[in-house]
Amino acid sequence: MSNSAFSAPPYWAQMILLSCLLGGGPVVAEKVALDPSNWGHEAGEDCVSCHSKASSGLARQWQDSAHQVAGVNCMDCHQADRSDVDAIEHEGQIIATIVSPKDCGRCHEKEFKEQQGSVHAEAFAIIEDRLPALADNVGGPAMRASSCDQCHGSRVKVRGDGTLDTRTWPNSGIGRINPDGSKGSCSSCHGRHRFSKAQAREPAACVRCHSGPDSPDKEVYEASKHGMIYAAHREEMNLDAPEWVAGRDYTAAPTCVTCHMGAAGKLPSNHDVGLRNAWNLNSPVSERQYLVVFEDGSKLELPANEAAPKRGSELLRPDGTRGKVKAVATPKRRRQAMSMVCLECHSKGFTRGFMDQFDSVVELFNDKFGEPARAIMAGLYDAGLLTQTPFDEPIEFIYWELWHDEGARARHGASMMSPNHAWWEGMYLVGRNFYARFLPEARAVAAERRHELVDGLLEDQAPHRWLNQPDQVSPILGLSPAGVR
Ligand code: HEC
Ligand code: HEC
Ligand code: HEC
Ligand code: HEC
Ligand code: HEC
Ligand code: HEC
Ligand code: HEC
Ligand code: HEC
Structure with a gap:
């Protein structure tokens, strides 16, 4: 990142940036797209009165919500059209259990538009083709519903009678493909039936999904x-x-x-x-x-x-x-x-300095580990020394953990100010993996072609030159120099 990239952009550019890409219009936009004559469905009262006994907890939460205050009731959200694939007849009304982002979008157009097309909304679509290898082979089909789907979402399937297939529901995954085609689930972050924005502002709204080895936020x-x-x-x-x-x-x-x-x-x-x-x-x-x-x-x-x-x-x-x-x-x-x-809380110089430090860690990961490891793996596949089947050979797990877990941790740590994750939980493990697991395993797979497919790729690279300094002695391993020799 050059310094000029950081200096304030001209006013017009800021405005284009803000209005085209960052939400449009003033900070405080129109709150609800419809006027109140569109809600307060008359059948809603029956739902509330019976559900105050049947699953009373959720009715109570609705009672405590901004929706209740504004007069938005059960039917305003759960009403469905007879032609909807997931429509069911329930106590004389046509309803659907799933209230999709599109349904919320009737009233919350701004949030709906921003959410559709976001990386979150794509979280299932972009991993769908990777599920068989990771979820089914390494785990088993039962794992999809209780792990991947809970965070990424599923493609929700509806049975012939309008009920939801339990292999694909319930979950409130962030990129769930809903029966109406819309993506995601607003109740990923807004716990139902309070749908509170205060609750969603807490880190806890995010960390149910953003924790663990690969996204340790x-x-x-x-x-x-x-x-x-x-x-x-x-x-x-x-x-x-x-x-x-x-x-x-x-x-x-x-x-x-x-x-x-x-x-x-x-x-x-x-x-x-x-x-x-x-x-x-x-x-x-x-x-x-x-x-x-x-x-x-x-x-x-x-x-x-x-x-x-x-x-x-x-x-x-x-x-x-x-x-x-x-x-x-x-x-x-x-x-x-x-x-x-x-810049709301820090100076320009401080912010720029931090961003430079962060970018340098990403560049280090790329140049020293990410690119060489990827090139070595590609060479082993091209030479037919590895099968195309993912995860049937030890080195595939080693490589996966190198970038997906340890490498991700180093980069997340550096981007969000945890020195521990940048180094001990991150780049230190990347280095240990690369030198002590990945390279030895790659050499073993390459056998007599080890120079061509593995070591030759590192030979002229500055970050790895330290390997050829046999006299570099340090007391780092807790031994005196004499002990090392
Ligand atoms: C006379 C009582 C009664 C009324 C009225 C009623 N419900 Fe229910 N509802 C229930 C009961 C009991 C269940 C649980 C049924 C079960 O276990 O399958 C249920 C289940 C549901 C479910 C979950 C279905 C699923 O897929 O698991 C939804 C959503 C729902 N009701 C919404 C509504 C809405 C919206 C209304 C207003 C139109 C309404 N209910 C009116 C008693 C009622
Ligand atoms: C603001 C919109 C909204 C309102 C108002 C609303 N719901 Fe829901 N409801 C949802 C959403 C979203 C879900 C989650 C379904 C999903 O996406 O899987 C849900 C799920 C449910 C479920 C099934 C999930 C569970 O936890 O058992 C029931 C039952 C239900 N609602 C009943 C009601 C009743 C009764 C009322 C009125 C007291 C009501 N809802 C009001 C949006 C709403
Ligand atoms: C605890 C929640 C959680 C579970 C469970 C989970 N993931 Fe993820 N996954 C995430 C998050 C969060 C990210 C985004 C990481 C980032 O970008 O920082 C992610 C990223 C990914 C990516 C990389 C996507 C990309 O950007 O290219 C793949 C592939 C993936 N997950 C597949 C899976 C599969 C397959 C499963 C089940 C075997 C699974 N995940 C289980 C939360 C989860
Ligand atoms: C990734 C988590 C997340 C998801 C998913 C999410 N929201 Fe939100 N939502 C928030 C947070 C956080 C706030 C509070 C933002 C703030 O005040 O800065 C919020 C605020 C809101 C508000 C209040 C806006 C205001 O200015 O008063 C509405 C309405 C809303 N969300 C609707 C939705 C709808 C509709 C969806 C689905 C299309 C959705 N949200 C999905 C996190 C989320
Ligand atoms: C029929 C219209 C309507 C529908 C459908 C609807 N909402 Fe709302 N929503 C409202 C109104 C009205 C308010 C109150 C606005 C205010 O307080 O200024 C509100 C407020 C909110 C808030 C802010 C709550 C707070 O703490 O201040 C959130 C978050 C929210 N809705 C999310 C959702 C989600 C998610 C869905 C779908 C599951 C949904 N809404 C469906 C009309 C609707
Ligand atoms: C239900 C699970 C879930 C929740 C809750 C959730 N996320 Fe995510 N998030 C994901 C998954 C899965 C991905 C990876 C999506 C992809 O790569 O398409 C992701 C990706 C992201 C990304 C990466 C975007 C990028 O540029 O690649 C950011 C940033 C993020 N989430 C922030 C948040 C914040 C902030 C919250 C809370 C307000 C939150 N998430 C709540 C599951 C979730
Ligand atoms: C002080 C600001 C700040 C806070 C607080 C913060 N982040 Fe970040 N986050 C960043 C920055 C900066 C990046 C790197 C952005 C870039 O790619 O240039 C980042 C990156 C990410 C990514 C990786 C996106 C990718 O490209 O794969 C995810 C996911 C994420 N943050 C989620 C979270 C979650 C969840 C929390 C709360 C537990 C959180 N962040 C708290 C500033 C923050
Ligand atoms: C709402 C205010 C707020 C925002 C916004 C914010 N920070 Fe901070 N930040 C703080 C506070 C308060 C501290 C603790 C001050 C201290 O004692 O060092 C802090 C500390 C830090 C530190 C550790 C400083 C040290 O001396 O150890 C870094 C690095 C940092 N922030 C970077 C960022 C970056 C980068 C962003 C934007 C992506 C950001 N902050 C956004 C309030 C904020």
């Missing part, structure tokens, strides 16, 4: 200074406020939402959590990415080493359809948006 956040201050000053966070603009409504500490979705100064809030991310951090090699927004609202991320598509041009999308480009956010712009959040 819970652990990273808690270990960061931000997590430390949040824990100490939670009551100053003003989580119940109607508006929640960092720097104005609260200053104690940022939460996940502050940095990835929340309003900060002039930056509006947005339900697309990916907008402000310049890199992809959970990939074998990280790339800086353009965000392409199409006329129809869908989005696509493209590596920044390719030419940026032009506004108004047509582009072939992964699903085979063509889309007209409405706007393109460069990685630089996306970084500027993220930095605008930091």
Whole structure:
């Protein structure tokens, strides 16, 4: 990241950035797209009165919600059309159990539009072809429903009688494909039936999914200074406020939402959590990415080493359809948006310095480990020394853990201020894996072609030159230099 990338963009550019890509219009937008004459379904009272006995907990939660206060009842959300695939007849009414983002979008158009096309909404679609190898082979089909689907979502199947297939429901996965074709689930973050925004502002709304070896954001956040201050000053966070603009409504500490979705100064809030991310951090090699927004609202991320598509041009999308480009956010712009959040509480120099440190860790991972390891794996596959079947050979697990777990942890740690995850839980394990597991296993697989397929690829690379310094002695292993010799 060059320094010029950081300096404030001209006013007009900021406005285009903000209005086209970061939510549009003023920080405080129209709250609900419909006027109240569209809700308060007369059959709703029966639902409430009976459900105050049948599963009374959820009716009580609705009683305590903003929806109840505004007069939005059970039927306003659960009503369905007889022609909907998941419509069921229930106590004389046609209802559906699933209330999809599209249903919420009747009233919450802004949030619905931002959420559709976001990385979250695509979380099932982009892993669907990888499920057989990971979930079914390594685990077993039963694992899908209780693990992957709970976080990523499922393709919900409806049985002939309108009931939902238990192999695919319940879950409130973030990219679930709903019977009406819409993607995701608003109750991933907004627990039902309160649907509270205060609750969703808490880190806890995110960490159910964002924790563990490959996306350790819970652990990273808690270990960061931000997590430390949040824990100490939670009551100053003003989580119940109607508006929640960092720097104005609260200053104690940022939460996940502050940095990835929340309003900060002039930056509006947005339900697309990916907008402000310049890199992809959970990939074998990280790339800086353009965000392409199409006329129809869908989005696509493209590596920044390719030419940026032009506004108004047509582009072939992964699903085979063509889309007209409405706007393109460069990685630089996306970084500027993220930095605008930091600037509410930190100085420019501090923020720039932090971002430089973070970017250097990603570049180090790429150059030293990610790219060579990927090239070595590609060589072994091309030479027919590994089968194409994923996870049937030890090195495939070793390589997977190198980038997907340890490498992701190092990059997440550096991006979100946990020195522990950047090094001990991250890059230290990457290095240990690379030198002590991956390379020895790759050499064994390559056998007599080990120089051509493995060591030859590292020979001229500066980061690995230390291996050829036999006299470099240090007391690091707890032995005196004499003991090492
Ligand atoms: C006379 C009592 C009664 C009334 C009225 C009633 N329900 Fe129910 N409802 C139940 C009971 C009992 C169950 C649990 C049935 C079961 O276990 O399958 C249920 C189940 C449900 C389910 C879950 C279905 C599933 O897939 O598991 C939904 C959603 C629901 N009701 C919504 C409504 C709505 C909306 C209304 C208003 C139109 C309503 N209910 C009216 C008693 C009632
Ligand atoms: C703001 C919209 C909204 C309102 C109002 C609402 N629901 Fe729901 N309800 C949902 C959503 C979303 C789900 C989750 C379904 C899914 O996506 O899997 C749900 C799920 C359910 C379920 C099945 C899940 C479970 O936990 O058992 C029942 C039963 C239910 N609702 C009943 C009711 C009743 C009764 C009322 C009125 C007191 C009501 N709902 C009001 C949105 C709503
Ligand atoms: C605890 C929640 C959780 C579970 C369970 C889970 N994932 Fe994920 N997965 C995530 C999160 C969060 C990310 C995003 C990581 C990031 O970008 O930082 C992710 C990322 C991925 C990616 C990388 C996607 C990309 O961006 O290319 C794949 C592939 C994947 N998961 C597959 C699976 C499969 C298959 C399963 C089940 C065997 C599974 N996941 C189970 C939460 C989960
Ligand atoms: C990734 C978590 C997440 C998901 C998924 C999510 N929301 Fe939200 N939502 C939030 C957070 C966090 C806030 C509070 C934002 C703030 O105040 O900065 C919020 C706020 C809201 C608000 C209040 C807006 C206001 O200005 O008062 C509405 C309405 C809303 N969400 C609707 C939805 C709908 C509809 C969906 C599904 C299309 C959805 N949300 C999905 C996290 C989420
Ligand atoms: C029929 C219209 C309608 C539908 C459908 C609807 N809502 Fe709402 N929603 C409202 C109204 C009205 C409010 C109150 C607005 C206010 O307080 O200014 C509200 C408020 C909210 C809030 C803010 C709550 C708070 O703490 O202030 C959230 C979050 C939310 N809705 C989410 C959802 C989700 C998720 C769905 C779908 C499961 C949904 N809504 C469906 C009309 C609707
Ligand atoms: C129900 C599970 C779930 C919840 C809750 C959830 N996420 Fe995610 N999130 C995911 C998965 C799965 C992915 C990976 C999606 C993909 O790669 O398409 C992801 C991806 C992301 C990304 C990466 C975007 C990118 O550029 O690749 C960010 C940032 C993120 N989530 C932030 C949040 C925040 C902030 C919250 C809470 C307000 C949250 N998430 C709540 C499951 C979840
Ligand atoms: C102080 C701001 C800040 C806080 C707080 C924060 N993040 Fe991040 N997060 C970042 C930055 C900066 C990046 C790297 C952005 C980039 O790619 O340029 C990032 C990256 C991520 C990614 C990786 C996206 C990818 O490209 O794979 C995920 C997922 C994520 N954050 C989720 C979370 C969750 C969940 C929390 C709360 C537990 C959280 N973040 C708290 C600033 C923050
Ligand atoms: C709502 C206010 C707020 C926002 C927004 C915020 N921070 Fe912080 N940050 C703090 C506070 C408070 C501390 C603790 C101050 C201290 O004692 O060092 C802190 C500490 C830090 C530290 C540790 C400093 C040290 O000396 O150990 C880093 C690094 C950091 N923030 C980076 C960022 C970055 C990068 C962003 C934007 C992506 C950001 N912060 C956004 C409030 C904020």
